[in-house]
Amino acid sequence: xxxxxxxxxxxxxxxxxxxxxxxxxxxxxxxxxxxxxxxxxxxxxxxxxxxxxxxxxxxxxxxxxxxxxxxxxxxxxxxxxxxxxxxxxxxxxxxxxxxxxxxxxxxxxxxxxxxxxx
Amino acid sequence: xxxxxxxxxxxxxxxxxxxxxxxxxxxxxxxxxxxxxxxxxxxxxxxxxxxxxxxxxxxxxxxxxxxxxxxxxxxxxxxxxxxxxxxxxxxxxxxxxxxxxxxxxxxxxxxxxxxxxxxxxxxxxxxxxxxxxxxxxxxxxxxxxxxxxxxxxxxxxxxxxxxxxxxxxxxxxxxxxxxxxxxxxxxxxxxxxxxxxxxxxxxxxxxxxxxxxxxxxxxxxxxxxxxxxxxxxxxxxxxxxxxxxxxxxxxxxxxxxxxxxxxxxxxxxxxxxxxxxxxxxxxxxxxxxxxxxxxxxxxxxxxxxxxxxxxxxxx
Numbered sequence: 001x002x003x004x005x006x007x008x009x010x011x012x013x014x015x016x017x018x019x020x021x022x023x024x025x026x027x028x029x030x031x032x033x034x035x036x037x038x039x040x041x042x043x044x045x046x047x048x049x050x051x052x053x054x055x056x057x058x059x060x061x062x063x064x065x066x067x068x069x070x071x072x073x074x075x076x077x078x079x080x081x082x083x084x085x086x087x088x089x090x091x092x093x094x095x096x097x098x099x100x101x102x103x104x105x106x107x108x109x110x111x112x113x114x115x116x117x118x
Numbered sequence: 119x120x121x122x123x124x125x126x127x128x129x130x131x132x133x134x135x136x137x138x139x140x141x142x143x144x145x146x147x148x149x150x151x152x153x154x155x156x157x158x159x160x161x162x163x164x165x166x167x168x169x170x171x172x173x174x175x176x177x178x179x180x181x182x183x184x185x186x187x188x189x190x191x192x193x194x195x196x197x198x199x200x201x202x203x204x205x206x207x208x209x210x211x212x213x214x215x216x217x218x219x220x221x222x223x224x225x226x227x228x229x230x231x232x233x234x235x236x237x238x239x240x241x242x243x244x245x246x247x248x249x250x251x252x253x254x255x256x257x258x259x260x261x262x263x264x265x266x267x268x269x270x271x272x273x274x275x276x277x278x279x280x281x282x283x284x285x286x287x288x289x290x291x292x293x294x295x296x297x298x299x300x301x302x303x304x305x306x307x308x309x310x311x312x313x314x315x316x317x318x319x320x321x322x323x324x325x326x327x328x329x330x331x332x333x334x335x336x337x338x339x340x341x342x343x344x345x346x347x348x349x350x351x352x353x354x355x356x357x358x359x360x361x362x363x364x365x366x367x368x369x370x371x372x373x374x375x376x377x378x379x380x381x382x383x384x385x386x387x388x389x390x391x392x393x394x395x396x397x398x399x400x401x402x403x404x405x406x407x408x409x410x411x412x413x414x415x416x417x418x419x420x421x422x423x424x425x426x427x428x429x430x431x432x433x
Contacts (some may be wrong), residue, residue, distance in 0.1 A: 006427050006428075026205070026274070026275070026278070027205055028201070028205070029218070031206070031426045035426060039201075041197070045200050046191070046194065046198070065142075083349070
């Protein structure tokens with residue numbers, strides 16, 4: 001078999017502005033990081049701007065994919081999010097109109113439990 | 119593909135495709151799927167690379183500095199698209215121990231074909247305009263369909279490509295409109311170019327399917343590599359461009375061309391499909407010259423690639 005040239009695949013990541021993360025752009029085939037950066041600029045930034053550009057040899061990237069997380073969706077995650085706390089808005093509105101007494105008792109005889117169960 | 123004899127792996131793969139899941143390079147895939155993709159993407163890649171050549175001929179002869187800059191940018195984009203696509207093809211060919219050198223070899227030996235339109239001559243500046251307006255317009259119709267391709271890396275490459283094609287089309291429209299608004303000689307030049315390109319534009323989408331789809335097409339549709347037939351794409355092209363062409367006072371060189379007012383279906387004079395097969399097997403007007411140029415440049419650049427590959431990596 002004929003001799004093959006020694007090029008490697010580099011994945012390209014670019015950051016559009018200071019508050020944005022580096023985002024995967026595409027990849028290039030290059031013999032060195034310098035060449036990879038030059039090719040990345042030529043191939044992907046003829047028009048768009050960036051503030052920072054990374055090139056990473058593909059074989060240096062460690063990866064897990066969604067197949068490795070088949071069980072992930074099987075348990076609910078609402079307790080980790082604001083999803084379960086939507087009732088708070090109504091309660092705040094209620095207490096704005098019906099403030100608690102300094103000793104914590106209800107001003108108009110509504111029990112705390114009843115309000116919580118809304 | 120007899121679906122009752124599928125292995126579990128194949129069945130799972132098809133189920134993913136049916137679900138609208140996108141396949142990545144390292145996912146398991148049927149060998150047949152890989153072959154269909156390489157066939158399509160390598161052909162697309164070399165078509166972009168060869169597609170830079172007809173317009174490149176007009177870089178030194180562009181009528182103004184602005185036009186020269188714009189057409190240079192466009193030629194550079196086409197080569198850039200070739201670079202993106204050849205990477206996508208290479209990742210698919212890796213299990214076969216093949217890479218871009220094999221793609222280029224296949225191009226030079228004629229095993230790998232490129233689009234019929236890039237075998238044609240570009241004798242006038244109007245040809246450069248028509249390529250941008252109508253050839254790229256036709257290409258975007260095909261590529262727009264392929265954005266929904268089940269193979270994710272190809273779809274991602276196409277997103278970038280289609281975005282730039284938007285500029286190419288308007289660049290072509292601008293050239294054609296300027297000629298249409300120009301002197302009688304300029305208008306005649308544009309009409310001549312349209313006459314030259316019309317059959318090639320119809321050929322671009324491939325032969326119409328008679329009653330039955332080819333095996334390749336059926337597979338590609340089953341795999342969600344493509345979703346429309348050649349004829350459906352060509353009909354879209356007519357609907358999008360015929361009225362625009364007429365609106366510039368141009369004559370389409372097909373007196374039979376008409377749209378059914380009820381079915382909206384266009385009927386048209388078939389181009390010579392034998393001529394199409396001759397052209398794509400590298401017997402078109404400029405096939406030999408352009409392949410010769412590409413091949414010579416490739417050989418002359420060999421020492422550059424070698425030097426770069428052998429230089430120690432920095433960093």
